Amino acid sequence: MAEDYKIRVQNVTKEYDLFKTQTDKLKSFFSIKTDVPHFWSLMGVSFDVRPGETLGLIGVNGSGKSTISNIMSGIIPQTTGYVDVRGDTSIVAISAGLKWNLTGRENIRLKSLMQGLTNPEIDDLMDDIIGFADIGDFVDQPVKSYSSGMRSRLGFSIAVHINPDILIIDEALSVGDDTFYQKCVDKIENFKKQGKTIIFVSHSLRQIELLCDRVAWINYGELKTIGKTKDVTKKYREFTKWFKSLSKKQKADFETEKKQVQKDFDINEYQKRVTEEEQAQNPDDKKVASKIKKRFYSSVISEKMPKLSVAFTWLVVFATMFFCLVNISGHSITHIVKHPASIVKPSKTLKLPSKLEQASGLNKKTHKAQKTSVK
Secondary structure (H helix, E strand, O other): OOOOOOEEEEEEEEEEEOOOOHHHHHHHHOOOOOOOOEEEEEEEEEEEEOOOOEEEEEOOOOOOHHHHHHHHHOOOOOOEEEEEEOOOEEEEEOOOOOOOOOEHHHHHHHHHHHOOOOHHHHHHHHHHHHHHHOOHHHHHOEHHHOOHHHHHHHHHHHHHHOOOOEEEEEOOOOOOOHHHHHHHHHHHHHHHHOOOEEEEEOOOHHHHHHHOOEEEEEEOOEEEEEEEHHHHHHHHHHHHHHHHOOOHHHHHHHHHHHHHHHHHOOHHHHHHHHHHHHHHHOOOOOOHHHHHHHHHHOOOOOOOOOHHHHHHHHHHHHHHHHHHHHHHHOOOHHHHHHOHHHHHOOOOOOOOOHHHHHHHHHHHHHHHHHHHHHO
16 A cells, blocks of 8 residues: 555444443443444445545445544544544534534534634634524524534534644535535535545535545445546446345345344454455565554554453452441451451441550540549
């Protein structure tokens, strides 16, 4: 692969646990084995995005387009794989990064601060952002009262005005009227002229063909193909035409089969396959396996508690319970160690530590002597 890239995605996977209860989620966090089914939204996606290009992401619903865009923008971590983003990203999606209880104006400030802008810089941009969003007096109303189109307008306006290196647009142009759509297209074209890198996720092939230099087709968690816009959109149209020609039952069977593949995906088998392929390409390299393992896991942030942390947590829990029971029993720790069964047999008399007992005895003698002298 060429080293001249803006974004590199290598062997990226994303696993979701299909929890049914909060208890299952808690068990999973503490790395306690459960029978929760798994679903792999991404099953080993690899591609590069070149500096200054606009890459389109297409695919049917549930194929992982939004998942990979969220991983590239840093919103969610990948399960395995390597992601290298050379620059600041800003994602535009309906409601992405917006706090519903805050007003539009407050969201502008919050999201801009999160992108590293200072308050004076935000003040300078505020009128331009509000004017581009064109949501009128609603800018001072809570975002939860906005329509999906208004939220998309606000999110897009904030994203393009903070001047990111990489702009990720996830279905944000699918809502709103034609006037706002044209404003967005003009802004994107302006970004392209400035040499900005753009990731454009959309179901609209017309928009993809209008804006994108290359297209990646994500198909049920896998990268089906990537290449020139004209070639990939042609193949995708052929696929959608074929899919629409199926009967209702055939469509359901096809989707069920694809989803089952995503449930049955084995990350260890995939890692083994990648290792074998790269070993075949580099037969003299004895470190292929270690390199692959490093690529898969070195930059991954675990969403589960490490085993060492789990062991330490349980140790703290048991120690806390032990000392609570010792305190309730009224026995000393030394006595409990010698007679463990006594921890559930509370003492009927309060036993003070030896130093306190001695001090108490001295106080009693002093008090008695004082009473005698008074007499």
